[in-house]
Each structure stands twice: as C-alpha cells, then as structure tokens.
Amino acid sequence: MKGNGIEVGKCTPPVKDIIYIYRRSLRHFGDPMWWPGDNPWEIAVGAVLTQNTSWVNVEKTLRRMKTMGLFTPEDIRDSPLDVLAETIRPSGYFNQKARKLKVLSEWVIKRCGGDITRARSLRMDTLQKELISLWGIGQETRDSIILYALDLPTFVVDRYTVRILRRFGFDLPGRYEDAVEYIKALVEGISSSTQFLNRLHALFVLLGKNYCGREPLCRRCPLNSRCEMAKSVFKNEKK
Structure with missing residues (x-):
C-alpha cells in the first residue's frame, strides 16, 4: 500500500x-x-455517548454538556448523577451512560492526573486491559478511545465491518467475538499507521450506513465488482 510500505503483489x-x-x-x-472532536477527552466522551445511537444525537449531547459546564473529567466526576443523566438524555440510555462517563472520568483522574493523553505512555496491553475492565467500556468503545482519542495503533471492529466482510466473501469465524479478533489481527498486521486504521474503520461505517445495511444496496455499492454477495444478487436478477 502506497505510503504504508506494503507491496500488494x-x-x-x-x-x-x-x-x-x-x-x-x-x-x-x-x-x-x-x-470529530475538539480534543482527546471530547473524543473519548463521544465514544461512550455513541453507543446505540446516531452521531446527530451525540453532537446534540456534547453541546448540552458544554453549555452545562459538564465536560472535564473533574466536572463529570463531581456532577450529581441525576444532573449528568438529564444533560446527556439526547444520547439515549442516559442513566447507564452517565454511570459509564463517571467511571471513565474517575479512571482518567486517578490514572492520568485528569489528562487522558497521558495514557499514551502506558503499554498497549496494559491500556487495553485497564480500559476493558471499566464498567460499561466494551471492546469497540475501548478501541475507539485508543485509536481516535489517543492516536495509538489499534483497529476498531464493529458490526458493519463484520457484515461487510462476510458478504464480501471473507471466511470469518462463526462466532461474532472470534470474527472480531480475526479481523483485528488481519488489519493490524497490514499497517500500524493510525491514519490507515482510522480511515479504514470510518470507511467501513460509511459503507455500512450507505450501502451494506440489513437490506443491501448492491447495485450502488462501490465494492460490487468484487463482492460475492453482489455477484450473487446480480446473477439472480438475470434469471
């Protein structure tokens, strides 16, 4: 790959x-x-808020948090839980997400002195284990924080990625969690460039939202000349 030292042949x-x-x-x-985000902490907060909701709702929530003065880790830690929950209501699941933000804020304050960028100095395996151990932080959220907020090389695998690669023709493990691990190892073995990892994840999201949803729009998809599902769809259309 040009710019990443990979000879495709x-x-x-x-x-x-x-x-x-x-x-x-x-x-x-x-x-x-x-x-999108003004600083690493805002990106980390967005990674929690975006769970099970659209980015439009996340943006609305972030604006409300800034207006209410609930944005630094210390602000979130010190806020009454009910006030924080009401502030982030537009993001959905607001009671759970308020708790998640408090847990993440406590970790950043205790582990990083309130500055999440200090987490960059941790060993990757230590960082991964500590984040995944926090209540409400799953693998996708953890990896989003590591890649996007901390600019460290890891690949974010979501359901869009797994769906697209299965349809494309990849022989993925049947269990979702195993498929995620396979894809992470495959992609991270291609390049450690955070720009590449960042773009690839975002492109999978765009493909999933625009073309490869539950009802695929194969005719319009930019991958349709190589995708096995698209080939099958086109073949059936000719019958």
Whole structure:
C-alpha cells in the first residue's frame, strides 16, 4: 500500500481484499476525517455517548454538556448523577451512560492526573486491559478511545465491518467475538499507521450506513465488482 510500505503483489488474498476495499472506498467517499472532536477527552466522551445511537444525537449531547459546564473529567466526576443523566438524555440510555462517563472520568483522574493523553505512555496491553475492565467500556468503545482519542495503533471492529466482510466473501469465524479478533489481527498486521486504521474503520461505517445495511444496496455499492454477495444478487436478477 502506497505510503504504508506494503507491496500488494506479495500479500495474501485476504490482505489484498482489505487493501482493495480501503482504496476503492477512499476513492468513492474521500477522506472521512473521522473522529470529530475538539480534543482527546471530547473524543473519548463521544465514544461512550455513541453507543446505540446516531452521531446527530451525540453532537446534540456534547453541546448540552458544554453549555452545562459538564465536560472535564473533574466536572463529570463531581456532577450529581441525576444532573449528568438529564444533560446527556439526547444520547439515549442516559442513566447507564452517565454511570459509564463517571467511571471513565474517575479512571482518567486517578490514572492520568485528569489528562487522558497521558495514557499514551502506558503499554498497549496494559491500556487495553485497564480500559476493558471499566464498567460499561466494551471492546469497540475501548478501541475507539485508543485509536481516535489517543492516536495509538489499534483497529476498531464493529458490526458493519463484520457484515461487510462476510458478504464480501471473507471466511470469518462463526462466532461474532472470534470474527472480531480475526479481523483485528488481519488489519493490524497490514499497517500500524493510525491514519490507515482510522480511515479504514470510518470507511467501513460509511459503507455500512450507505450501502451494506440489513437490506443491501448492491447495485450502488462501490465494492460490487468484487463482492460475492453482489455477484450473487446480480446473477439472480438475470434469471
């Protein structure tokens, strides 16, 4: 891959397919410029708020938090739980997310002195274990914080990614958790560039939202010339 030191001709078929998906999607969508946020802490907060909701609701919630003066880790820690929950109501599941934000804020204050960027100095395995141990922080949220807020090399795998790669023709493990681990290892073995990992995840999200939903829009999808599901759909249309 140009700029990442990868010679495509020497790659295995799954790696070639990932690189194809990346390049084709990047040409189609352009640079996603993801993740939006004014600073690393805002990005980390957004990673929690975006669980099970749209980004429009996250943006509305972030504005409310800033207006209410509930934005630094210390602000969130010191806020009454009910006040914080009401402030983040637009994000949905607001009572649970308020608790999650308090737990994350406590960790940042105790472990990083209130500055989440200090977590960059931790060993990756230590950082991963500590974040995943926090109540309400699952693998996708953890990896989003590591990649987008801390700019450290890890790949975020979500349901869009698994769905797209299954339909494309990847022979993924049947269990979702195993498929996630397979994809993470595959992609992280291609490049440690955070720009590449960032863009690829964002491009999978765009593909999933625009073309590869529960009802796929194969005819419009930029990957349809190589995707096994698209080929099957087109073949059936000719019958």
